[in-house]
Amino acid sequence: MNTLSYGLLSLLSHSPLSGYDLTLRIQPFWPAKHSQIYPLLSQMEKDEQVTFETVAQSDKPDKKVYSITDKGIDSLREWLSEPASAPVLRDELMLKAYCVPLVDPSITRDLFQSRLEYYRNNLQRYEEKIRKIKETSDLDEGEVPAYRDPLFGAYILLNKALMSCRTNIEWCEWVLSAIPQDHT
Amino acid sequence: MNTLSYGLLSLLSHSPLSGYDLTLRIQPFWPAKHSQIYPLLSQMEKDEQVTFETVAQSDKPDKKVYSITDKGIDSLREWLSEPASAPVLRDELMLKAYCVPLVDPSITRDLFQSRLEYYRNNLQRYEEKIRKIKETSDLDEGEVPAYRDPLFGAYILLNKALMSCRTNIEWCEWVLSAIPQDHT
DNA sequence: TTGCACATGTAATAGGTTACATGATTGT
DNA sequence: ACAATCATGTAACCTATTACATGTGCAA
Numbered sequence: 001m002n003t004l005s006y007g008l009l010s011l012l013s014h015s016p017l018s019g020y021d022l023t024l025r026i027q028p029f030w031p032a033k034h035s036q037i038y039p040l041l042s043q044m045e046k047d048e049q050v051t052f053e054t055v056a057q058s059d060k061p062d063k064k065v066y067s068i069t070d071k072g073i074d075s076l077r078e079w080l081s082e083p084a085s086a087p088v089l090r091d092e093l094m095l096k097a098y099c100v101p102l103v104d105p106s107i108t109r110d111l112f113q114s115r116l117e118y119y120r121n122n123l124q125r126y127e128e129k130i131r132k133i134k135e136t137s138d139l140d141e142g143e144v145p146a147y148r149d150p151l152f153g154a155y156i157l158l159n160k161a162l163m164s165c166r167t168n169i170e171w172c173e174w175v176l177s178a179i180p181q182d183h184t
Numbered sequence: 185m186n187t188l189s190y191g192l193l194s195l196l197s198h199s200p201l202s203g204y205d206l207t208l209r210i211q212p213f214w215p216a217k218h219s220q221i222y223p224l225l226s227q228m229e230k231d232e233q234v235t236f237e238t239v240a241q242s243d244k245p246d247k248k249v250y251s252i253t254d255k256g257i258d259s260l261r262e263w264l265s266e267p268a269s270a271p272v273l274r275d276e277l278m279l280k281a282y283c284v285p286l287v288d289p290s291i292t293r294d295l296f297q298s299r300l301e302y303y304r305n306n307l308q309r310y311e312e313k314i315r316k317i318k319e320t321s322d323l324d325e326g327e328v329p330a331y332r333d334p335l336f337g338a339y340i341l342l343n344k345a346l347m348s349c350r351t352n353i354e355w356c357e358w359v360l361s362a363i364p365q366d367h368t
Numbered sequence: 369t370t371g372c373a374c375a376t377g378t379a380a381t382a383g384g385t386t387a388c389a390t391g392a393t394t395g396t
Numbered sequence: 397a398c399a400a401t402c403a404t405g406t407a408a409c410c411t412a413t414t415a416c417a418t419g420t421g422c423a424a
């Protein structure tokens with residue numbers, strides 16, 4: 001049981017999901033490939049943290065839908081009571097930013113322009129998601145789902161994503177404004 | 185030559201540093217332990233990206249001070265011309281946040297209170313650092329070091345750190361305000 | 369004399385990515 | 397036929413952490 005497996009349990013605490021869906025949904029919080037997730041799910045099933053049933057689909061291939069067990073819920077509760085380790089951010093752009101005076105401003109501009117577009121795309125996706133949540137659970141302006149509402153977690157996470165995205169966009173724009181237009 | 189080795193080159197492009205110092209300084213941008221960095225430096229030395237000289241110190245043990253070579257500078261310039269890969273953030277608190285309705289609000293409050301203190305400490309360290317940079321290079325309010333100034337990189341990175349820190353503090357405080365005071 | 373910061377290294381293990389492999393189903 | 401998405405799995409490789417190992421110089 002490593003952090004990733006607790007992450008999978010956390011997702012499964014909301015609803016049963018296939019390994020495929022788990023892989024897609026865990027990306028924003030803890031990036032991992034299916035090659036890491038499928039074997040983990042097997043282990044967790046042996047350890048009785050999860051169960052699965054094979055579900056036949058008419059339009060798509062069969063899938064294995066995993067559900068969290070009571071033992072899994074207990075594991076989650078214990079894990080929540082332990083302090084969370086510090087976040088780990090690895091960003092190539094930060095390493096590059098440190099030595100940009102080595103190259104032409106045009107190179108640096110491209111770097112930050114690409115990153116700006118990356119964050120703008122993310123922002124759009126997140127805004128769409130939060131719009132949907134607000135729609136389906138009709139929340140008033142500034143209102144937050146109740147603490148015991150299963151949507152509470154998704155809501156505060158989406159807000160974090162939005163806030164971080166906006167801050168990063170602001171930073172990229174500020175950096176771009178500090179890069180000279182011509183070859184210096 | 186992986187990302188970490190380019191990161192080391194990036195740091196060395198400003199000034200020569202020991203493996204020990206490199207380990208400390210790269211943490212905010214690309215966390216790595218000395219056990220990963222020392223062998224990498226040996227490889228990079230064999231590959232002529234860096235050179236080192238042993239420096240005797242009277243008050244502390246001897247150290248190996250690494251400098252970037254011209255070949256290393258060329259490598260850096262090429263690397264800067266390639267697009268930067270997407271940032272990777274792994275944060276246990278985000279995984280936990282998703283399933284906090286499973287536990288008492290007091291548990292959740294502790295989680296976010298600790299994280300808030302973590303960010304407040306970081307903010308203080310970053311504010312001190314930027315204060316020192318502004319002091320030594322006497323910048324006016326809102327002024328940014330010139331693009332070719334070696335401090336340009338450090339300055340924009342510190343600003344990113346400050347902005348992110350403040351946003352995260354704001355988020356933690358907002359989440360804490362949404363957690364009920366009593367057992368719900 | 370014990371502990372701490374500085375300083376460098378290797379070995380074993382765990383975590384994560386890339387590549388290989390297969391197959392269903394739908395739409396073009 | 398072909399590409400795209402869905403779906404699951406393994407093998408090889410690379411990256412990163414933890415543990416082991418050693419030693420200096422200083423201060424309490």
